[in-house]
Amino acid sequence: MAHAPNVLDAKSRDLRGASTQVKAMLATDSVVVKNAAHLHGLCGGLKAGEITIDGDSGDYLAVLNDGAVVKVTGNAGKYVADNMTGGKVLVEGDADYGAAQYCYGGTVVIRGTAGDFTATMNKGATIIIGGDVGNDAATYMMAGDVIIVGNGGENLGNYLIRGNIYIRGDWASLGHNCAAGDVNAEDAQKLEALLKEYGIAADARSFRKVTPLSDKPFYSH
Amino acid sequence: MATIGAFCVTLDKDQCINYRMPGKCATCAEICPYGVFSLNGDNEVAVQNYNTCVGCRLCAEFCPENAIRINPAESELVSRYPWTFGTIEEIHHKALTGTYMLRGFGTMGLTPHFDKIVVVPSQLASPAPKDKYREECHMEVVIGEETCERPIRLQYPFIFPAMSYGALSREAKLALAIAAATTGIMTNTGEGGVVEEEPYYANGFERPNRSRKTWPPGGYLAIQWSTGRWGVSADYVNAGDAVEIKIGQGAKPGMGGHLLGEKVTEDVARIRGIPVGSDALSPCRYYDVLAPEDLKKQVDFLRDVTNYEKPILMKLGPSRPYDDVKMAAEAGVDAISIDGLVGGTGCSPEVVTQGVGIPTIACIGPAVRALKDLGLHRKVKLFALGGIRGGLDAFKAMAMGADGVGFGTAAEIAMGCRGCMACHQGNCPYGITSQNPKMRERLDPEEIGQRLANFIKATAEEVKILAMLSGHGDIRELSEEDLRALDVDTAAITGLKLVGYERPLPWWENG
Numbered sequence: 001m002a003h004a005p006n007v008l009d010a011k012s013r014d015l016r017g018a019s020t021q022v023k024a025m026l027a028t029d030s031v032v033v034k035n036a037a038h039l040h041g042l043c044g045g046l047k048a049g050e051i052t053i054d055g056d057s058g059d060y061l062a063v064l065n066d067g068a069v070v071k072v073t074g075n076a077g078k079y080v081a082d083n084m085t086g087g088k089v090l091v092e093g094d095a096d097y098g099a100a101q102y103c104y105g106g107t108v109v110i111r112g113t114a115g116d117f118t119a120t121m122n123k124g125a126t127i128i129i130g131g132d133v134g135n136d137a138a139t140y141m142m143a144g145d146v147i148i149v150g151n152g153g154e155n156l157g158n159y160l161i162r163g164n165i166y167i168r169g170d171w172a173s174l175g176h177n178c179a180a181g182d183v184n185a186e187d188a189q190k191l192e193a194l195l196k197e198y199g200i201a202a203d204a205r206s207f208r209k210v211t212p213l214s215d216k217p218f219y220s221h
Numbered sequence: 222m223a224t225i226g227a228f229c230v231t232l233d234k235d236q237c238i239n240y241r242m243p244g245k246c247a248t249c250a251e252i253c254p255y256g257v258f259s260l261n262g263d264n265e266v267a268v269q270n271y272n273t274c275v276g277c278r279l280c281a282e283f284c285p286e287n288a289i290r291i292n293p294a295e296s297e298l299v300s301r302y303p304w305t306f307g308t309i310e311e312i313h314h315k316a317l318t319g320t321y322m323l324r325g326f327g328t329m330g331l332t333p334h335f336d337k338i339v340v341v342p343s344q345l346a347s348p349a350p351k352d353k354y355r356e357e358c359h360m361e362v363v364i365g366e367e368t369c370e371r372p373i374r375l376q377y378p379f380i381f382p383a384m385s386y387g388a389l390s391r392e393a394k395l396a397l398a399i400a401a402a403t404t405g406i407m408t409n410t411g412e413g414g415v416v417e418e419e420p421y422y423a424n425g426f427e428r429p430n431r432s433r434k435t436w437p438p439g440g441y442l443a444i445q446w447s448t449g450r451w452g453v454s455a456d457y458v459n460a461g462d463a464v465e466i467k468i469g470q471g472a473k474p475g476m477g478g479h480l481l482g483e484k485v486t487e488d489v490a491r492i493r494g495i496p497v498g499s500d501a502l503s504p505c506r507y508y509d510v511l512a513p514e515d516l517k518k519q520v521d522f523l524r525d526v527t528n529y530e531k532p533i534l535m536k537l538g539p540s541r542p543y544d545d546v547k548m549a550a551e552a553g554v555d556a557i558s559i560d561g562l563v564g565g566t567g568c569s570p571e572v573v574t575q576g577v578g579i580p581t582i583a584c585i586g587p588a589v590r591a592l593k594d595l596g597l598h599r600k601v602k603l604f605a606l607g608g609i610r611g612g613l614d615a616f617k618a619m620a621m622g623a624d625g626v627g628f629g630t631a632a633e634i635a636m637g638c639r640g641c642m643a644c645h646q647g648n649c650p651y652g653i654t655s656q657n658p659k660m661r662e663r664l665d666p667e668e669i670g671q672r673l674a675n676f677i678k679a680t681a682e683e684v685k686i687l688a689m690l691s692g693h694g695d696i697r698e699l700s701e702e703d704l705r706a707l708d709v710d711t712a713a714i715t716g717l718k719l720v721g722y723e724r725p726l727p728w729w730e731n732g
Contacts, residue, residue, distance in 0.1 A: 019525050041522025045455030059515070063522050064455040079509040085454040101509050102450040104494050120508045121450065123494050140504070142495050162496050216482055218500045 414452025471564020474538025612683020
C-alpha cells in the first residue's frame with residue numbers, strides 16, 4: 001500500500017530549521033518539500049531517503065549527497081548536486097550554472113538545459129543533461145560519463161584527462177586536449193540502458209564521444 | 222632561485238671512499254636533488270655543477286666519511302647582483318628545457334619579516350612582569366565557542382597548517398597527528414583527502430575504537446575543503462573536528478595546489494579518488510563560488526552537513542588582507558588563517574613563491590583591523606601563518622593581534638627536513654615529502670611525532686617567557702604596545718612604534 005509522504009512547507013524556515021525537519025521526517029518516510037527556493041544547501045550530505053522538492057530549488061541542493069534520491073519538479077538553482085558521492089539527483093526542469101560539479105559517484109539527471117561549467121571536475125559520476133548545456137561543460141573531468149542529449153557550448157570538455165563525454169547535438173568548440181569520435185558498441189549499450197532508464201527518447205547510436213587526447217596534458221609531459 | 226650559486230661545494234679526496242674505490246659509494250650523487258655531483262662511466266664521483274647547489278647539506282649529512290664541505294659564497298652573490306649565478310642558472314634552465322622552474326619550500330632572500338621587530342619588556346611604566354617559574358600563563362585558544370556545539374579548545378595557540386597527503390607521506394601526516402594530540406593543538410588534513418588513521422590519531426587514540434588515549438590530552442583535526450575537492454565526501458567533512466575552507470596559500474596565492482602525477486601513487490590516488498598517475502592540479506578558484514554570497518552559502522551548508530557541531534575555518538593567501546579578512550568574517554566563519562609571503566609549499570613555480578604576495582608582517586595588522594571594524598576581533602580567531610619559526614615570531618604575531626600562529630615549514634624542519642627545496646621531486650631522503658617506500662620507512666611517525674611535540678612545547682615555553690616578561694598572564698592580553706619596530710620600513714609597514722621615536726610613524730597616527 002502506498003502511503004502519503006511527509007510534506008514540509010519550508011516557506012518561513014531557515015536552512016537549519018528545514019534541514020532538521022527533513023532529517024526527522026526521513027526517519028519515517030519520503031519527504032516532499034514545498035517553497036524551498038530560498039534555501040541554499042538543502043538535503044546536504046544525506047545517506048539515504050527520498051526527497052522531492054515541489055517547485056524550484058535554491059543553490060547547492062543535495063551538496064555532498066551520499067545516497068539519497070532528490071527530485072526537483074521545477075528548476076534547480078546553481079551548483080545542484082555539488083560534490084555528490086552517491087545517490088541520485090533528478091531535475092525535471094532546467095539547472096542553473098555549475099550543475100553536478102566535483103562529483104565522485106551517483107547519477108544526476110537534468111531533463112531541461114544546464115548552464116556553464118556543468119559537470120566540472122567530474123571524478124566518477126554519471127551526469128545526463130536532456131537538453132543543451134552551456135560553455136565549459138565537463139572541464140578537467142578525471143573519470144565518469146557526461147551525457148548531453150542536446151547541444152554543447154564553447155570549450156566542451158576543456159582539459160579533459162580521463163572519462164567520456166557523449167553528445168548528440170553539436171558543440172560550439174571543443175576544449176583543450178579533446179578529440180571527438182564515434183561511439184562503439186559498448187558505449188551504445190551503456191547509453192541505451194541509461195536513456196531507457198530515465199525515459200529519454202534518443203538513439204544511442206546518434207551520439208558522438210569526446211575523449212582525452214593525452215592523459216597528461218599539463219606541463220607538456 | 223635566490224640561493225643557487227650562493228654555495229661552493231668541495232670534495233675531500235683523502236676522505237672520499239669513492240676516490241679510493243670507485244663504485245663503492247655514490248651516496249652524494251644519489252641524494253643530491255640538483256645534480257651537483259656526477260658519476261662518470263667508471264663510477265667516479267666528481268663535483269659537476271656546484272652552481273646548482275642550494276646549500277641544504279644533505280650530501281654532507283649522508284656522506285659516510287664526512288668528505289664534503291659546503292661553504293657559502295654569499296659575497297659572490299652580492300657582488301654579481303643582479304646577474305647572480307642563481308639568475309644565470311635559472312636562465313640556462315629555461316633555455317635548455319623550455320620550462321619554468323618548479324620547487325618546494327617558501328620565499329628565499331630578504332623580505333620584511335619579524336626580525337626587525339623587538340619585544341618590549343615590562344619595567345616600571347607598565348604592569349610588572351610575571352614570574353615564569355612560579356605563575357601561570359593562560360595559553361588556551363577556543364574556536365567556535367558561541368557558534369558550534371563542539372568548539373575547539375587548543376591547549377597552545379598553535380596549529381599545523383594544511384599540508385596534504387600526497388605532498389607529504391602518510392608517515393609524516395601521522396607524525397603531525399600524533400604531535401597535535403600530544404600537545405593538544407590542531408593539525409589539518411590539507412586538500413589531499415584524509416589518511417584513515419589521522420582522525421583518531423589527532424584525537425589521541427591509537428585505535429579506531431577510541432578505547433584508550435595513547436597520546437593525551439588529544440588534539441584536533443581540521444578537514445580541508447578546497448578547490449580540488451580531492452577525496453571529499455559527506456563522511457570526509459565529518460571525519461574531523463573542524464572544516465577549513467581554503468581560499469589560498471602564502472607560497473602561491475591565486476593558484477591551486479600542484480601534485481604532479483609522479484607522486485600520485487595507488488594509495489594517494491585511492492584517497493584522492495582519482496586515477497593513478499594523473500596530475501592533480503587544483504583549480505585556482507572554486508568553480509562553485511561565483512559571488513561573495515556563495516561563500517556564505519558554503520559556510521552555511523558545511524555547518525548543516527556537520528550538524529552545527531564543528532567550527533568552520535577559512536584560509537587566505539596574502540593579498541588584500543583587510544578586505545579579504547572582512548569578507549571571510551562576513552561569510553560567517555569561526556576562525557581565519559592568513560598565510561604570508563614566506564609561507565611554504567610542496568611544489569610551486571619559482572616566480573610565484575619568490576615574488577607573489579605580501580609579507581606575513583604586513584598581513585596581520587590589516588587583518589586585525591578588519592576584525593576590529595566588524596567587532597569580531599578575538600571572537601573570530603585569527604591565525605598568522607607564513608615563516609613563523611619559533612616562539613619569538615609567534616609572540617610578535619600574537620602581539621600584533623593574531624590569536625595564534627601556524628607552523629608549516631618549521632614543522633617539516635622539526636621532522637628532519639634540511640630545506641633542499643626539492644619536495645616536488647618526491648625523493649625526500651627523510652621520507653617527509655616522498656611517496657617512495659624506501660624513503661618513507663625512514664620516518665617513524667611516533668618518534669617524529671615526539672620530535673614535533675617537543676618543538677611545540679619548547680616554542681610554547683618561549684611564548685610564555687615573552688608574554689610574562691612583558692607583564693601578561695594571558696596571551697589574549699598581548700598588544701602592539703609589547704612590540705617596537707627597529708627600522709622605519711618595518712614601522713611603516715606594520716604601524717608599530719619605532720624604537721627611539723616611541724610613536725608610530727606620523728601617517729599611522731593621523732590615520
